[in-house]
Amino acid sequence: MKLPAWLTAVPPDPRAYGHLIQLCAESGHLAAARQIHARLVAASVTPSNFLASKLISLYSRADRLRDARRVFDSIPQPSLFAWNAILISLSLHSPDPSAAVRLFASSAVSPDEITLSTLLRSLAASGPALSPLVTGELHAVAFLRGFGSDLFVSNALITAYANAGDMRSARAVFDEMPRRDVVSWNSLISACARACWYRECLDLFQEFVRVRCSDGDGVGPNGVTVTSVLHACAQLKVVDFGIGVHRFAAESGLDMDMLMEKQLKH
Template identity: 45%
Template structure:
């Protein structure tokens, strides 16, 4: 029966004071929720209670969704608890509710208890997508372990043939920087859609596997049924920029124009970025000047390109044109000035950044410290060290090594040794030779 007829039937039942029809009333609750008619939904639920009817799973799922949207989550939980025999409808409704409220641990715990306790209620692809979304609430180490557990369940339950589920697994493995497991899922998929390819290409690009990203893009071009979209080419352009592959970057740009892919701001920034990073600064600037809309990323791409190729004057001239400067652009300027040995300007820019209300991050600090060392500013190095400790960024390996370098070169060996000892665990992750590192700093 069509949904419209179900709603008419439910309304007719209300007029005739007929018994509750769970399916029809479920559609009616859904209708009230979609059209933001909370009073109607509450009155209908009151009628259901008046008839002393326990909602079936379909009706209960619609009530859970309604109460969640109305921020009456306790009522949603009460509806769920009252269901005598739960199935995927009701479990999924509560999983979606938890995920929408970012109660990720609750969602995963519900899923775990479901698969342990229920024999009849079988999870489906909606379940898996909710569980995968809930994993984003965990830290990186636990995320990888839980993703593997969910993957195991997917394989045991036969969900690996579901494109939507496999795409989710690829996304979460790449978030864990486990591109090997992500690629294994990708290769074993019986069918792949554009999202599958984009997820894997993006994962490679974000993890720094630039050659693999570019090779997979070329393989995608060999599939006549697939056409790269804006998401695809942004990831590939980023890989081209980071690997200084101007030839492929130009080919991708040509494909964008040939396939009439919409040049939104993100894509324009990616195109400008690849030309700027690869040294085609005149062309990058020409594209920049043609853009009607620009943001801090647009300016940052050109400024970084100028700085990387020693054109500090041009970079600072463009920087001075900006009306609103974000932290990422300040970092591009400070880092670029440091790399070009404009150390006094680095310190001046840092002070101006603070005056404008921007809070430095680890990128800022690791770019500032070499200039303080060059200026023999030990006091400034200690102040930055104190700031890093207060903001729990002193364990960042780039900040820590910059602090050690500042202390060691300016004769504060005791402080350098202390920071060195505190970051041994991070150095372990980089497989550092302690003796060589200590010798280079004179410790």
């Protein structure tokens, strides 16, 4: 991808450059994006939060975490948008699952729901390496900032608490949610299966099916749900329940061969 002549012949226009960087990110043209970035550096342009955030997202898509971090570090006063861009990049690509949380801890930024859900996903990936107290602190921040009932924050809280070994807090978050999607149900059901809360896993599945039938919105158990529930059935040796789950999956049009393959891996 060759840069248009007019781009190299005029002083940098942030909106034009931002648009081009976005196009490069969406089309996967990393080499062209690096030319644009080099042009900004040659013109001694300190990236604005707008341009820097675009560059961070671009390098993140290309799995170039070091480049993304260099851009972030060059911003005199990173905005929340820039912070979210680098935190998402760290949560996706850093070999240290807690890197995003540790970077954020050194800041004085007021988080939004994107910040919080990103940090919670990083905590979940860290597992018991970080205390559930850290998840509790972010939970308190979410509540104080008015994001306690946000769907994505709540889903991330369920997984973060469960992966830190605090299943009771994970269940409490689920029970307090004003609205749930399939991710909410699957997060708790799979967490119960991993934590050996097998009976709770089956009870949740039955509740999920009832909710689907009463709501009629089409949101119901999927392959992820069924895999976790079949694992719980095998552990409890409840053959009849397992047959019922298998029948439900078949009637719902789920790929039984794929589900059985996943179950064998368990």
